[in-house]
Amino acid sequence: MANREVTCTVNGKQRTFLIDVRSSLSDMLRGNAGLDSIKHGCDVGECGACTVLIDGRPFNSCIYLAIWAEGKTILTLEGLSDVKGAISDIQQAFIDEGAVQCGICTPGFIMASIPIIEAEKPASREEIRRQIAGNLCRCTGYENIVTAIEKTQKKRIAEKQGR
Ligand code: FES
Numbered sequence: 001m002a003n004r005e006v007t008c009t010v011n012g013k014q015r016t017f018l019i020d021v022r023s024s025l026s027d028m029l030r031g032n033a034g035l036d037s038i039k040h041g042c043d044v045g046e047c048g049a050c051t052v053l054i055d056g057r058p059f060n061s062c063i064y065l066a067i068w069a070e071g072k073t074i075l076t077l078e079g080l081s082d083v084k085g086a087i088s089d090i091q092q093a094f095i096d097e098g099a100v101q102c103g104i105c106t107p108g109f110i111m112a113s114i115p116i117i118e119a120e121k122p123a124s125r126e127e128i129r130r131q132i133a134g135n136l137c138r139c140t141g142y143e144n145i146v147t148a149i150e151k152t153q154k155k156r157i158a159e160k161q162g163r
């Protein structure tokens with residue numbers, strides 16, 4: 001089967017990968033780029049464990065062909081840390097709220113939450129639940145996950161308002 005080069009921006013750096021044209025974006029990011037936060041859960045777009053941001057929007061990378069990433073901007077969990085490697089506020093909130101157990105679902109939940117915590121307007125718990133509905137967790141239960149997202153969102157809005 002044919003190989004092709006794909007050039008895209010991954011976590012702020014332009015990268016070129018030589019990939020089998022049948023590869024999924026999750027295969028490229030985990031296999032070629034070595035980004036272990038990308039989890040292979042169901043591999044059919046049902047669980048959200050492989051969620052990354054593509055041009056700012058969450059996608060299940062297991063059902064997104066790697067060749068479609070040409071020219072796109074990809075953000076994964078690894079891209080949330082600061083230059084010194086310190087984890088982001090949303091990652092810390094997941095720890096603080098006990099929203100992590102086995103951790104398989106966690107990177108996907110965190111990436112799905114980025115548009116929520118970066119929004120100008122606060123989302124209700126109901127709205128948060130709706131926006132993360134494509135992500136499944138088998139161990140933690142969703143209350144703590146929603147609380148972690150809600151707290152980070154409120155913190156970010158307060159920071160923007162200088163409070
Ligand atoms: S591994 Fe991609 S949605 Fe489940």
Ligand code: FES
Pocket residue numbers: 099100101102103104105106136137138139140
């Ligand atoms: S923490 Fe185990 S699946 Fe969510």
